[in-house]
Amino acid sequence: xxxxxxxxxxxxxxxxxxxxxxxxxxxxxxxxxxxxxxxxxxxxxxxxxxxxxxxxxxxxxxxxxxxxxxxxxxxxxxxxxxxxxxxxxxxxxxx
Amino acid sequence: xxxxxxxxxxxxxxxxxxxxxxxxxxxxxxxxxxxxxxxxxxxxxxxxxxxxxxxxxxxxxxxxxxxxxxxxxxxxxxxxxxxxxxxxxxxxxxx
DNA sequence: ATAATAGGCAAGTCGTGACTTGCATGTCAA
DNA sequence: TTGACATGCAAGTCACGACTTGCCTATTAT
Numbered sequence: 001x002x003x004x005x006x007x008x009x010x011x012x013x014x015x016x017x018x019x020x021x022x023x024x025x026x027x028x029x030x031x032x033x034x035x036x037x038x039x040x041x042x043x044x045x046x047x048x049x050x051x052x053x054x055x056x057x058x059x060x061x062x063x064x065x066x067x068x069x070x071x072x073x074x075x076x077x078x079x080x081x082x083x084x085x086x087x088x089x090x091x092x093x094x095x
Numbered sequence: 096x097x098x099x100x101x102x103x104x105x106x107x108x109x110x111x112x113x114x115x116x117x118x119x120x121x122x123x124x125x126x127x128x129x130x131x132x133x134x135x136x137x138x139x140x141x142x143x144x145x146x147x148x149x150x151x152x153x154x155x156x157x158x159x160x161x162x163x164x165x166x167x168x169x170x171x172x173x174x175x176x177x178x179x180x181x182x183x184x185x186x187x188x189x190x
Numbered sequence: 191a192t193a194a195t196a197g198g199c200a201a202g203t204c205g206t207g208a209c210t211t212g213c214a215t216g217t218c219a220a
Numbered sequence: 221t222t223g224a225c226a227t228g229c230a231a232g233t234c235a236c237g238a239c240t241t242g243c244c245t246a247t248t249a250t
C-alpha cells in the first residue's frame with residue numbers, strides 16, 4: 001500500500017501513467033521518446049527505467065516480454081482502492 | 096496537484112486522515128494522543144503539527160480556530176479528482 | 191559472426207523531506 | 221496577574237529517493 005502512494009508521489013511517474021493511458025503497451029524507448037516530444041520531459045533512459053520499475057512494484061504497470069522488447073501496460077485497479085479508502089463514508093463528527 | 100500526491104505519500108499522514116475520518120474536528124493534542132494510543136504512533140507533537148500543515152497545504156485538511164484550540168477537519172474533495180484522473184476511461188490500445 | 195538494438199545492474203552524487211530541539215506567542219483559569 | 225495550556229516558528233540533523241555514470245547481457249538484422 002505504501003509503495004502505491006510513493007509511486008504516485010512523483011510527477012514524472014504520473015506523466016508516464018498519463019502517457020500509457022494515451023497509448024498502452026509501449027516499450028521503454030517508445031515511452032522515452034514520446035515523453036520527450038509530447039510532454040517536454042528530458043529524462044534519460046535509465047531514469048525512466050527506474051521509474052517504470054517503481055510503478056511495476058506498486059502494481060500500477062505490468063510488463064510482458066516480446067523478444068528483445070518489453071511492453072509496459074497500465075493497470076488501474078490499485079487506484080480504485082485509493083479512491084474508496086476515504087471516499088466511501090463521510091467522516092464522523094466528534095461528539 | 097503535486098502537493099496533494101506528496102501529502103498522501105507519507106504513512107503517518109495517511110493515518111492522520113484515517114483518524115480524522117473516525118472523528119472529525121480534533122485539536123492537535125487530541126490527534127497526538129489518539130494516534131499514540133489507538134494507532135501505536137510515537138510521533139512528537141511538532142512532527143504531527145508539520146504533517147497537518149502539509150495536509151492543509153494540499154487541501155486535504157481545513158482548520159478553524161476556537162480560542163486557544165485549533166480544530167482540524169478532513170476534506171475529501173481532492174481525493175475525488177485523484178480517482179477520476181485515471182479511472183474515467185480505459186487506456187487506448189496501441190495501433 | 192558482427193554490429194546494432196533494447197534493456198539491465200550497480201555504485202555514487204545530491205537535493206528534498208521527516209524529524210528533532212529549543213524557544214517564542216497567544217489564550218484561558220485561578 | 222501569574223501560571224498552565226495549546227500552538228507556532230526556525231535552525232539543524234539525517235536518511236531516503238531521483239538521477240547520473242559506466243559497464244554488462246541478450247536479441248535481432250545484415
